[in-house]
Amino acid sequence: MEAIAFYIFSILILGLFLVTILSKDILYSMSSLAAGMVLISGLFFILGADFLGAVQLVVYSGAIMALYAFGMMFFDATRKVKEKNSSSLLVFLLSGATAVILVVIFAAPTIGKNIKPLVQATKGVDNPHAIGEVLFTKYLIPFEVAAVMLLVAMIAGIILASKKMDKSLSEVYVGADPETEKKEQE
């Protein structure tokens, strides 16, 4: 039963992500990425990582994709992405070689026998409960640091995006040389 779910999820995820990187339309690419994120949370649920699956749904498919969709308002999303592609042979060679190396690296821990669990889950409690116990004892300081980092990122995002917010994008002369724009303002 798990195997069926795993195969369905993985085929869908790989197909959606291929659409993401191959599509010429930013909107298609973004929505297929969002769908792939939702299906990845399904993988987490199969693995028994319930809390991680919920966080994936809330943060990735909720917050991050909403942020991208919000940022899309600043860019011209209806225009097709035109780009000059260099040799695709190089791309396939490089990514294929990386795939082989990755499989070897990832297969190494399963061959190794002397791997011991570092943090055991408490017996007989749910996954979110066990995660909470570990997160607020052993990983408390990284948790606090991550909180500070999110605060810094929030402030940085507000400051970066709100520059020249009083002027509409259509008023800003698109493609203008910054030097001439400065002279025009003077």
Add this chain to the structure above:
Amino acid sequence: MTLTLTHYLVLSAIMFTIGLAGVIRRKNLLMLFFATEIMLNAANVAFAAISAYINDLSGQMFALFIIAIAASEVAVGLGLLILIYKKYGTLDLDKLSVMRG
């Protein structure tokens, strides 16, 4: 047919490779961000699978921190993208290359 750890790791490796091919191939900055998200998700799947199969919670912890880092990366990166778009009117890397050595 039972699922083993290798199934998940191979899936994660393929996902990472798709993301990497996207980073190499695309020339639009927004597409590079999408490909980076795919690579981060591949790492998350690998962490969660190893954590589930050797019965250890630290993998899930690291996946959680990766999600937090990805969220802040998107916030800062999108702000920078908006600035670049306001300044140059494009997100194409070929048009943005201003340093000619």
